[in-house]
Structure formats: structure tokens, C-alpha cells
Amino acid sequence: MDKKLLDILACPECKSELKYLKQEQELICMACRLSYPIRDEIPIMLIDEARRLSSDETDALK
Numbered sequence: 001m002d003k004k005l006l007d008i009l010a011c012p013e014c015k016s017e018l019k020y021l022k023q024e025q026e027l028i029c030m031a032c033r034l035s036y037p038i039r040d041e042i043p044i045m046l047i048d049e050a051r052r053l054s055s056d057e058t059d060a061l062k
Contacts, residue, residue, distance in 0.1 A: 001038065011036075012045050019061065033058050 001020055009018055011029035018027040018036070025038040027045075034050040035057075036043055 001041070001043075005043075009043060009045065013047055013050075021061075028053070028061060030058060030061065 001022070006018070006020055009027065010016060011018060011032055011034065013032045013034060014029065016029050016031040018029055020027055024035075027036040027038065027043055028034070029036070033053040033055075034047070035053055036045055036050050038044070
């Protein structure tokens with residue numbers, strides 16, 4: 001994932017910063033507890049495509 005792209009992307013729901021998880025190919029919003037998938041190196045920044053993270057998942061990311 002391009003560093004410049006990561007610097008400008010924000011959560012579409014709350015506009016918070018996103019955390020990039022390389023192995024999982026996901027962008028994580030800790031504020032909303034949403035995970036946005038990355039498919040073929042393209043971040044899918046649609047709220048309907050995001051998955052809700054469990055509290056255990058968000059705790060593990062802190």
C-alpha cells in the first residue's frame with residue numbers, strides 16, 4: 001500500500017485516521033471499530049463493505 005495514499009485516506013464514517021494491517025489486507029478505524037478490505041491493492045472505502053470489529057480484535061490492535 002502506497003504511503004502517500006495511506007496519509008490521505010480517512011474513515012468515511014467518522015473521518016478518523018486508519019491503521020493499515022498488511023497481512024490481513026485491511027484498513028482499520030479504531031474509533032468506529034470498522035475494518036475496510038483491500039482488494040487487488042485497492043482500498044474498498046464503502047461503509048456497506050466494512051466489517052464490524054469485535055472488542056477482542058480492537059484490544060489486540062492497541
